[in-house]
Amino acid sequence: xxxxxxxxxxxxxxxxxxxxxxxxxxxxxxxxxxxxxxxxxxxxxxxxxxxxxxxxxxxxxxxxxxxxxxxxxxxxxxxxxxxxxxxxxxxxxxxxxxxxxxxxxxxxxxxxxxxxxxxxxxxxxxxxxxxxxxxxxxxxxxx
Ligand code: DQA
Numbered sequence: 001x002x003x004x005x006x007x008x009x010x011x012x013x014x015x016x017x018x019x020x021x022x023x024x025x026x027x028x029x030x031x032x033x034x035x036x037x038x039x040x041x042x043x044x045x046x047x048x049x050x051x052x053x054x055x056x057x058x059x060x061x062x063x064x065x066x067x068x069x070x071x072x073x074x075x076x077x078x079x080x081x082x083x084x085x086x087x088x089x090x091x092x093x094x095x096x097x098x099x100x101x102x103x104x105x106x107x108x109x110x111x112x113x114x115x116x117x118x119x120x121x122x123x124x125x126x127x128x129x130x131x132x133x134x135x136x137x138x139x140x141x142x143x
Contacts, residue, residue: 001142003135004067005034006056007049008075014100021101025128037132041139053077053084060087069138070095071131074115078103081114088118094141096134099124 007030010017015026031047038045046067048059056074063070070093074084078099088095095118102125103110116122121137123130 001069001139002044002046002067003069003071003138004059004063005045005047005131005135006059006070006072006074007047008056008073008077009051011073011075012049012051021106023100023127030128030131033128033132034135037135041135043135043139045135053081056081057083057087060084060091063093064091067093068142069093071098071134071138072096072115072119073098073100073131078113078115079109085114085118088115094138095119096137097122098130098134100127100130101125 012027014022014030015024034045034047037043050056050059056077060070070088072095074081077084097113097116097119104124113122120141121134123133126133
């Protein structure tokens with residue numbers, strides 16, 4: 001089973017950016033968590049991070065026919081990107097939306113998610129652990 005984990009803009013700055021909101025764990029810690037989860041669960045997990053909306057759209061299109069499930073944290077593009085929503089709908093691959101912070105408890109503009117409309121589940125406010133939960137959910141759903 002192959003799962004693509006997509007991370008949007010500024011998530012490569014984890015550990016540096018606003019630690020009061022996103023925590024002290026770094027992006028390298030997230031990559032380790034993904035590797036550990038892949039090993040423990042016997043999954044093929046590919047991670048891709050980009051600060052560019054079109055690159056994320058390209059990667060979602062690339063996933064068609066190659067990937068069984070998608071975990072996506074579109075970061076700021078969550079709240080703006082119809083293009084990412086349309087790409088997820090186009091490929092029709094089961095996707096879980098993850099947010100490290102509890103977006104519902106933050107500014108009103110963060111409470112709108114375009115990508116979430118094409119996702120089977122949203123996990124928010126669980127820190128990096130949310131990615132593991134999303135992967136385990138997809139593994140069970142796809143089995
Ligand atoms: C985020 C929440 C978004 O509102 C924000 O723009 C991010 C990260 C999260 O993981 O909590 O960059 O997606």
